[in-house]
Amino acid sequence: xxxxxxxxxxxxxxxxxxxxxxxxxxxxxxxxxxxxxxxxxxxxxxxxxxxxxxxxxxxxxxxxxxxxxxxxxxxxxxxxxxxxxxxxxxxxxxxxxxxxxxxxxxxxxxxxxxxxxxxxxxxxxxxxxxxxxxxxxxxxxxxxxxxxxxxxx
Amino acid sequence: xxxxxxxxxxxxxxxxxxxxxxxxxxxxxxxxxxxxxxxxxxxxxxxxxxxxxxxxxxxxxxxxxxxxxxxxxxxxxxxxxxxxxxxxxxxxxxxxxxxxxxxxxxxxxxxxxxxxxxxxxxxxxxxxxxxxxxxxxxxxxxxxxxxxxxxxxxxxxxxxxxxxxxxxxxxxxxxxxxxxxxxxxxxxxxxxxxxxxxxxxxxxxxxxxxxxxxxxxxxxxxxxxxxxxxxxxxxxxxxxxxxxxxxxxxxxxxxxxxxxxxxxxxxxxxxxxxxxxxxxxxxxxxxxxxxxxxxxxxxxxxxxxxxxxxxxxxxxxxxxxxxxxxxxxxxxxxxxxxxxxxxxxxxxxxxxxxxxxxxxxxxxxxxxxxxxxxxx
Amino acid sequence: xxxxxxxxxxxxxxxxxxxxxxxxxxxxxxxxxxxxxxxxxxxxxxxxxxxxxxxxxxxxxxxxxxxxxxxxxxxxxxxxxxxxxxxxxxxxxxxxxxxxxxxxxxxxxxxxxxxxxxxxxxxxxxxxxxxxxxxxxxxxxxxxxxxxxxxxxxxxxxxxxxxxxxxxxxxxxxxxxxxxxxxxxxxxxxxxxxxxxxxxxxxxxxxxxxxxxxxxxxxxxxxxxxxxxxxxxxxxxxxxxxxxxxxxxxxxxxxxxxxxxxxxxxxxxxxxxxxxxxxxxxxxxxxxxxxxxxxxxxxxxxxxxxxxxxxxxxxxxxxxxxxxxxxxxxxxxxxxxxxxxxxxxxxxxxxxxxxxxxxxxxxxxxxxxxxxxxxxxxxxxxxxxxxxx
Numbered sequence: 001x002x003x004x005x006x007x008x009x010x011x012x013x014x015x016x017x018x019x020x021x022x023x024x025x026x027x028x029x030x031x032x033x034x035x036x037x038x039x040x041x042x043x044x045x046x047x048x049x050x051x052x053x054x055x056x057x058x059x060x061x062x063x064x065x066x067x068x069x070x071x072x073x074x075x076x077x078x079x080x081x082x083x084x085x086x087x088x089x090x091x092x093x094x095x096x097x098x099x100x101x102x103x104x105x106x107x108x109x110x111x112x113x114x115x116x117x118x119x120x121x122x123x124x125x126x127x128x129x130x131x132x133x134x135x136x137x138x139x140x141x142x143x144x145x146x147x148x149x150x151x152x153x
Numbered sequence: 154x155x156x157x158x159x160x161x162x163x164x165x166x167x168x169x170x171x172x173x174x175x176x177x178x179x180x181x182x183x184x185x186x187x188x189x190x191x192x193x194x195x196x197x198x199x200x201x202x203x204x205x206x207x208x209x210x211x212x213x214x215x216x217x218x219x220x221x222x223x224x225x226x227x228x229x230x231x232x233x234x235x236x237x238x239x240x241x242x243x244x245x246x247x248x249x250x251x252x253x254x255x256x257x258x259x260x261x262x263x264x265x266x267x268x269x270x271x272x273x274x275x276x277x278x279x280x281x282x283x284x285x286x287x288x289x290x291x292x293x294x295x296x297x298x299x300x301x302x303x304x305x306x307x308x309x310x311x312x313x314x315x316x317x318x319x320x321x322x323x324x325x326x327x328x329x330x331x332x333x334x335x336x337x338x339x340x341x342x343x344x345x346x347x348x349x350x351x352x353x354x355x356x357x358x359x360x361x362x363x364x365x366x367x368x369x370x371x372x373x374x375x376x377x378x379x380x381x382x383x384x385x386x387x388x389x390x391x392x393x394x395x396x397x398x399x400x401x402x403x404x405x406x407x408x409x410x411x412x413x414x415x416x417x418x419x420x421x422x423x424x425x426x427x428x429x430x431x432x433x434x435x436x437x438x439x440x441x442x443x444x445x446x447x448x449x450x451x452x453x454x455x456x457x458x459x460x461x462x463x464x465x466x467x468x469x470x471x472x473x474x475x476x477x478x479x480x481x482x483x484x485x486x487x488x489x490x491x492x493x494x495x496x497x498x499x500x501x502x503x504x505x506x507x508x509x510x511x512x513x514x515x516x517x518x519x520x521x522x523x524x525x526x527x528x529x
Numbered sequence: 530x531x532x533x534x535x536x537x538x539x540x541x542x543x544x545x546x547x548x549x550x551x552x553x554x555x556x557x558x559x560x561x562x563x564x565x566x567x568x569x570x571x572x573x574x575x576x577x578x579x580x581x582x583x584x585x586x587x588x589x590x591x592x593x594x595x596x597x598x599x600x601x602x603x604x605x606x607x608x609x610x611x612x613x614x615x616x617x618x619x620x621x622x623x624x625x626x627x628x629x630x631x632x633x634x635x636x637x638x639x640x641x642x643x644x645x646x647x648x649x650x651x652x653x654x655x656x657x658x659x660x661x662x663x664x665x666x667x668x669x670x671x672x673x674x675x676x677x678x679x680x681x682x683x684x685x686x687x688x689x690x691x692x693x694x695x696x697x698x699x700x701x702x703x704x705x706x707x708x709x710x711x712x713x714x715x716x717x718x719x720x721x722x723x724x725x726x727x728x729x730x731x732x733x734x735x736x737x738x739x740x741x742x743x744x745x746x747x748x749x750x751x752x753x754x755x756x757x758x759x760x761x762x763x764x765x766x767x768x769x770x771x772x773x774x775x776x777x778x779x780x781x782x783x784x785x786x787x788x789x790x791x792x793x794x795x796x797x798x799x800x801x802x803x804x805x806x807x808x809x810x811x812x813x814x815x816x817x818x819x820x821x822x823x824x825x826x827x828x829x830x831x832x833x834x835x836x837x838x839x840x841x842x843x844x845x846x847x848x849x850x851x852x853x854x855x856x857x858x859x860x861x862x863x864x865x866x867x868x869x870x871x872x873x874x875x876x877x878x879x880x881x882x883x884x885x886x887x888x889x890x891x892x893x894x895x896x897x898x899x900x901x902x903x904x905x906x907x908x909x910x911x912x913x914x915x916x917x918x
Contacts, residue, residue: 007291020175049777058195085654086654094668096682108668127685213584214616214659221771228770231614231621239610246629249633250632403599518609
């Protein structure tokens with residue numbers, strides 16, 4: 001049998017991704033005001049966080065902006081035990097949060113508890129747990145301007 | 154002949170007039186405009202059929218962001234990674250297969266790069282040439298620096314060597330296209346140029362200069378397609394698609410792509426004409442072609458059954474040399490043909506042919522589509 | 530005159546891990562295509578269109594289908610369509626082929642599902658780039674976390690024990706053990722299987738990265754009948770559905786709500802009133818084993834929260850009343866687009882009475898093939914295949 005070769009192949013492309021009107025306003029508000037903004041659809045009355053420029057269900061533009069509180073209820077969470085190339089160090093927890101006053105589930109990191117004890121952490125991050133946003137010290141206009149959400153008593 | 158498909162609305166946004174958009178926001182605006190023309194709403198869309206390329210969009214599975222913006226939320230969806238003419242064909246096949254009554258075809262070519270860079274054809278080409286290089290196979294052609302531009306230059310050099318066209322003639326054709334398109338709507342190259350200026354433009358690879366290559370620009374084009382039954386309850390039909398044909402060209406190592414680069418166009422046109430009941434291309438009043446360089450104009454036009462020498466029906470607004478919004482090219486050519494048919498005024502049937510192909514690898518392994526449109 | 534579309538032949542290659550694979554992506558596709566053509570009885574030159582899938586960013590070449598198709602030896606000019614919808618690409622390839630045939634555009638269409646996951650050094654890092662830019666990508670979310678989130682939501686909503694999730698994995702691996710085309714055909718050692726990945730998923734519940742290819746030939750029903758090689762398998766209904774892009778748009782991670790909508794539509798098209806009774810065999814896309822529970826519920830096979838019973842009472846085995854993933858599914862074999870097209874191939878083989886490895890379902894007449902993918906299972910496809918007399 002002939003030798004079987006393997007080549008390393010690498011792509012190197014730099015992008016600058018436009019975030020558009022809705023996400024720009026959302027992230028600027030996190031950065032400058034520590035305020036979470038959503039948009040409400042004038043047709044179906046659903047509130048989206050992160051905001052969108054249009055309601056995909058009604059297929060109508062959305063331009064009614066609302067401020068939502070930095071608190072919500074955990075719908076589900078998963079505690080990651082392994083890091084991937086370029087990702088956060090493990091362990092870390094990702095949660096789906098029903099933010100108060102919204103009709104969507106906001107995805108963010110959950111922290112503020114000991115994640116190394118996986119079984120205990122699972123109990124602490126069960127469905128229905130109330131959580132609150134913890135702001136980053138240095139805010140740059142990124143989703144990580146909210147550092148994470150933490151369970152509140 | 155098979156049943157016709159209605160083009161109920163066509164809308165576009167592209168070029169330098171659209172600063173800092175988020176791709177899905179632009180898609181929503183353009184699709185909304187196309188739906189308004191059709192007198193339809195987002196909820197009427199049964200299927201979103203996209204044409205886009207992940208490597209332009211800066212994310213894997215980029216249609217994930219775009220489908221809901223195209224009316225695809227809770228609906229059927231798919232995405233063709235190829236020229237948008239194929240997305241039109243795929244959506245039309247879905248309508249004929251009774252998988253949809255209304256399909257939103259949206260072509261998105263908004264490279265996620267710096268704005269100044271995207272607004273400049275030569276700068277944009279630096280990016281698309283890189284992506285093109287990544288489209289050639291990783292182990293043979295890519296390390297050699299193959300790209301769409303290089304392939305087009307090889308073909309142009311071959312054309313000169315065979316005595317089929319001089320470099321001066323290439324410059325004359327490019328200047329004529331750019332100047333003809335310069336003052337029209339939807340053009341990207343907006344300044345008239347002389348053949349001398351074409352020759353003096355920066356070179357990409359001999360004998361091709363920047364101004365002989367497609368006028369690369371960002372763009373989004375949306376086309377609302379509908380079945381004949383459904384469109385009766387819409388606002389109207391802008392044009393009908395009577396028939397079409399597709400075929401794919403030869404690959405890099407296959408003999409023939411240099412000597413006969415339009416064989417796929419010929420096969421696609423033969424199918425499209427037969428299915429549309431066209432016996433003689435003289436019946437066509439409007440012809441939009443996609444010749445990626447001046448050297449490709451005669452073979453493409455001959456493949457479409459024309460004489461290949463300055464037919465006044467061809468590319469009245471300058472064709473791909475005037476403006477070329479990446480994978481949205483085919484949809485743009487449809488838009489131009491629909492506009493042209495409408496501008497002919499009323500009175501009897503009028504037919505248009507649209508030929509489109511992608512420029513991901515120049516003339517290599519490219520799928521060509523020919524669509525025959527009919528005035529509504 | 531429109532004609533039904535039918536599956537005339539299928540071709541699967543053996544699968545293995547990327548590290549053990551010695552064939553190239555193109556060679557694997559050639560092998561799958563050769564098998565599918567031989568199975569259908571069609572000659573290569575008779576193919577009039579090819580639909581091929583790829584997933585850019587997961588592969589060394591962009592729109593890799595363009596470099597694969599020229600090596601398949603088809604007639605010059607054969608039309609090539611490249612589909613990329615991420616995790617539903619294989620299903621999308623098949624759906625487009627069905628429409629090209631039913632819509633009268635082509636009569637003999639070759640579907641190619643290449644091996645697309647075996648290139649990246651860190652596949653999860655690549656999957657992360659398919660999550661919403663700026664909002665969810667920076668949170669370190671990849672494929673397993675999406676799988677973990679759904680499983681966690683399901684588990685907490687219905688009070689499901691970890692043992693049930695483990696049983697989902699064990700059953701699919703048990704099925705894979707009999708499938709000559711499967712990749713992981715032996716259970717992992719218990720302590721390896723128990724390695725935590727992301728709660729509640731452990732290594733034993735997570736799919737491998739596999740290398741292999743799948744091809745399917747779709748023709749008009751008339752041609753399939755004339756070929757007379759295999760029982761004719763009609764494509765009775767097919768379609769896809771899209772959810773919102775952001776995970777944020779979901780209301781509930783214990784269900785793939787959009788799949789239930791798609792299923793309603795497809796069952797109506799196929800004239801199915803009671804899917805549990807009227808479908809004889811299922812191949813559903815659950816790379817993370819517990820997803821099976823959610824998918825079965827969305828497909829209307831039982832009520833919400835009741836799927837654990839189907840797993841526990843053996844319903845999903847070859848001799849059960851709802852044979853599901855007898856191939857072992859993507860949980861045991863996941864070569865990307867090839868795995869997404871494979872459900873169609875396995876269902877067609879079942880209906881033709883040609884299932885390999887002793888898992889033929891007696892008198893299988895109608896089956897369902899599913900695929901899903903993109904961020905948070907944004908897209909799903911379904912196809913219902915039916916043996917015609």
